[in-house]
Amino acid sequence: MLELDTVTAGYERRAPVFRGASLTVAPGESVGLLGPSGCGKSTLARVAALLHRPDAGRLVLDGTEVRAWRHRAPRELRTAVGVVFQQPRTAADPRLTLAEIIAEPLRATGRRAEADSRVAELAPAVGLTADLLTRRPHEVSDGQLQRACLARALTLSPRWLICDEMTAMLDASTTAALVAAVETYRAETGAGLLAVGHDRVLLNRWCDRTVEWKDCLPPKETR
């Protein structure tokens, strides 16, 4: 279970972006988070991915309350959540090739030996051909780069996936391909999904349920 319980977060303590957001995602469930720009959806997604310390509230991941964030969070908790960001250009290290980008989580966690085989397994799953893997981010399109970023998020087989407006920059066919890749992965592993976005139609069709951020008031779900 991924539980966000009355979370208040922001970038300035006296003026949080949102207050008291509560949201729960069950294992294997896909939840869409809808809302207007600037209301704090991405900040909530960052809190759920252990990348942003909330000012108040709790995050409970698979029964463990998270007490440390970013580098200080235990590695096994951090890697339990795979994240795909909105803008692939800023989410990919411009100096690495696509293969290195995909393999980076394995190298970072001391599993270098598995890197080549995992890249070879993930690349076709997200629709990347072998010739693209040797290219650097500036040599591929946004769609191709976002496929690599999705593959990177799946490299460590996370139990949870957070897609923060993953398809906002992409055309319809790439959107469909990426959503299909996520769903195939979820069907194989039973991973839970939190998909953040603006596109009500897409999220309604993609997710088991959608939660709305109405009038800039965060979701307050209770289970």
Add this chain to the structure above:
Amino acid sequence: MADRRTHRLRLWTSAVTVGVILLAVLLVPPLVQLDEQAVDLSRKLLPPSWDHPFGTDDLGRDLLLRCVYGLRISLLVGLVAALVATVVGTAVGAAAGALGGWTDRCLMRLVDAFSSVPHLLLGIFVVALFRPGVWPVIASVAVTHWLSTARIVRSEVLSLRTRPFVDAAVSGGASRWRVTVRHLLPAVLPQAGLAAVLMIPHAMWHESALSFLGLGLPSHQASLGNLVQNARSSLLAGDWWPTLFPGLLLIVPTLAIAGLAGVWRDRLNPRRRSELML
């Protein structure tokens, strides 16, 4: 188009000048095997001629040879001091930017403390602690010049560490050390390298200033600062060449290295690169 021609002209002029200087300081001493300290009072203060293109000094020593040896020492001081200062500045700046919090505050207060003392004064204090020689001068220049690199690297790291690719690395299980070494440092190295290149002529000027003040290299050793210092009395007597040539050899490498650094800076900037159609 004219802009691109200027860029290429600057690149070639600077590269050829730096190449000639490097060839001279690397090849002339082992090839000619002449003693730059050899005194010949019968030839003192001869103006430039075919035998002595830069003339001779007040002890009859060939100035061209002394200038080459002096340039060699000054370049060595400049290169090593710039390298040490860049390594120290990059390490401090990266640690401050990547770790943040108290580490950042403490390191930046240290930088402020060093900056609050005029750096020539601090340099004089450092050389005064040791016997005159090349290494105290290098230490003096390095100790006073890592600050700007530390600031540049810190600000770059601070801006980079909030980028999503760093978040992705953190989420992928990377330690703080790995994020710094794998993602942040490679991104700031071009800026640090540019700062190092620009520091080389600056360090050469510092060596010359310290030697001119009698605090740098031993006075008998040929360095550009010592050559200008020794030539002061002859300048007042109307003998211009012992001052002019060492002075020019300080200015020409400075301009050439600054030219190369300018070319590098243009190439680092994507907008400038596309303007220049590189």
